[in-house]
Amino acid sequence: MAAVPNRASAVVLAHGYxxxxxxxxxxxxxxxRQVKRLAGRxxxxxxxxxxxxxxxxxxxxCFGQATRLMEFLINGVxxxxxxxxxxxxxxxxxxxxxxxxxxxxLGLTQAVVEQALSQFVxxxxxxxxxxxxxxxxxxxxYKLARAGIEVERAxxxxxxxxxxxxxxxxxxxxVTVDCGRGVYMRSLAHDLGQVLGCxxxxxxxxxxxxxxxxxxxxxxxxxxxxxxxxxxxxxxxxLYPLDWALRDLQAVTFGPRAEQLLSHGQTVxxxxxxxxxxxxxxxRAYSEDGRCLALVRFDRSAHAWQPVKVFQLDTPSxxxxx
Numbered sequence: 528m529a530a531v532p533n534r535a536s537a538v539v540l541a542h543g544y545x546x547x548x549x550x551x552x553x554x555x556x557x558x559x560r561q562v563k564r565l566a567g568r569x570x571x572x573x574x575x576x577x578x579x580x581x582x583x584x585x586x587x588x589c590f591g592q593a594t595r596l597m598e599f600l601i602n603g604v605x606x607x608x609x610x611x612x613x614x615x616x617x618x619x620x621x622x623x624x625x626x627x628x629x630x631x632x633l634g635l636t637q638a639v640v641e642q643a644l645s646q647f648v649x650x651x652x653x654x655x656x657x658x659x660x661x662x663x664x665x666x667x668x669y670k671l672a673r674a675g676i677e678v679e680r681a682x683x684x685x686x687x688x689x690x691x692x693x694x695x696x697x698x699x700x701x702v703t704v705d706c707g708r709g710v711y712m713r714s715l716a717h718d719l720g721q722v723l724g725c726x727x728x729x730x731x732x733x734x735x736x737x738x739x740x741x742x743x744x745x746x747x748x749x750x751x752x753x754x755x756x757x758x759x760x761x762x763x764x765x766l767y768p769l770d771w772a773l774r775d776l777q778a779v780t781f782g783p784r785a786e787q788l789l790s791h792g793q794t795v796x797x798x799x800x801x802x803x804x805x806x807x808x809x810x811r812a813y814s815e816d817g818r819c820l821a822l823v824r825f826d827r828s829a830h831a832w833q834p835v836k837v838f839q840l841d842t843p844s845x846x847x848x849x
Contacts (some may be wrong), residue, residue: 538569542591542625542764542840544600548745549578549586554795561647561748562588564753564818565762575600575738579713581621584734592769592838596822598740599772604688607704608733611716614698618724620713630725637695643722644702647715652682656713685710700727738772768844770819773811777804778848780813781830789821790839795832801825817843834838 549558551766554578563572573594575587584607587600617624657668663678686707688774694701702780704712713729720727735742745763754761779802787797789812804810812821812832822836 542769544744545588545765547586548747549587551583582732585740586739587740596772600604603738606736610731611700612730613727617728620717621729629684632698632725650686653685654682727816770846771845776811779810786814813847817847819844
């Protein structure tokens with residue numbers, strides 16, 4: 528009797544990213560689960576940067592070996608467009624919470640608001656809101672908050688590169704924020720309200736840029752589902768290559784012998800030529816046929832390339848050096 532093909536074993540695992548646009552009203556994990564249902568249970572999937580349910584916008588979804596490069600997306604620059612209502616403080620720092628205090632913002636001017644915002648540019652100390660996923664003594668803060676328990680939270684160092692006022696029609700303030708990892712927009716709105724003395728909370732939040740992905744080029748879970756309704760494999764057409772996260776690094780190409788060493792996590796010693804590289808600078812490494820082999824760094828003292836992360840990919844990358 529002929530063997531029955533194992534359909535599960537025929538699944539081609541994906542390695543790359545989908546630039547997903549998370550709609551408001553669902554969590555980041557809910558959005559990822561929707562994508563995973565379309566892609567299939569065997570696909571390894573993760574996301575690069577949690578967003579509040581209230582927020583919408585860019586949520587890069589990582590597949591397969593690309594999940595090992597999440598830090599390049601998470602540590603990258605993020606840009607938000609935020610609407611703040613001044614004149615009240617809420618329990619959640621956004622419009623979904625209960626108003627705990629009110630104030631009068633109508634005497635403020637745009638110059639005063641700009642001066643207050645300038646205090647939040649640079650490396651600052653920021654305290655996470657109670658309604659957040661941060662753990663304190665093993666407990667998620669939002670679970671404690673829902674139980675009516677408030678605990679002390681340690682302030683964290685975060686970096687905000689720039690804040691621009693897009694509109695100041697008090698009590699409504701709209702700003703664009705460029706920042707690094709771990710900045711809570713809700714805390715920024717709340718803290719601004721405290722500095723101004725009238726209170727403030729988030730009423731709308733959109734992440735328009737994250738780790739090189741832009742909102743204008745993103746696809747919603749609903750749009751992705753519509754594509755897959757006629758062809759279940761259409762989600763693959765939206766995949767960015769694994770080395771997209773490394774595209775800002777210099778590239779180097781290795782021959783067959785060096786490729787074999789890298790594939791086993793071994794150091795590649797150079798001949799006479801040395802690349803122009805700073806101390807332990809990282810490069811993206813490719814095979815001669817354009818497959819992304821590894822993330823490597825150059826150790827000048829050892830005159831060698833050291834593998835940092837090794838990948839096992841079957842197809843050439845469009846980002847490979849020509």
